[in-house]
Amino acid sequence: MAPEPDAGVYVMSVAADLAGLHPQTLRLYERRGLVEPARTDGGNRRYSEADLDQLRRITELTDSGVNIEGVRRILELEARVAELTGALEQARLAATAVASRACRKK
Template sequence: MSKHQLKAVYVISVAAELAGMHPQTLRIYERRGLVSPARTQGGNRRYSDDDIELLRRISELTDEGMNLEGIRRVMQLEDENVQLRRELEQAREIALHAIREAERAGARGGGGGDLVPLKQAVAVFGQRPSIFDRD
């Protein structure tokens, strides 16, 4: 049994009441792929607290005048945003770890791996780039 199924405890009538909508609306949202409730062995829908929050979010977006396809796209973008933020945080942690390792290696006199400043230059069209000038 999946984690989602363990948390899915609400029958459709209770889920609809908690989300402030008609049970038929939940069926429509499921057919349109906006929500995927767990199913019992007998095939009955069971909704989780996460599903209820999702239904409330859908309700907010419909109240703002958005159609179901627009809601699907907004929710996809919100999911992508969450994933990208996770990846960014992981990249930051990796970079911070690499910086600390480089600093430790430098403090131990590791040589070879030291960071060296790079000369910066601006190239202007039609002029020889200053990067080729000797210091």
């Protein structure tokens, strides 16, 4: 069974290798608030698949010339768009349910 996408399973060195980055770069990204790996009780970082996806997205943006602050803002906006998309879908489902009940009452 595969781990949950948000489960922190990779130590920093493995996560850095998988993301194609230096471990120090992962520390920098964490300090700048771009990625937030889970921590063990002993304080060691554990990166999830979702964290690795985030690191790959950061690399994509920085490789295209976006600075760290720009990356942070883009990631915030992308998260907000995803949140609003989910809310919109919930509203659509609710509206469809209301319309369906209204049609059945006629």
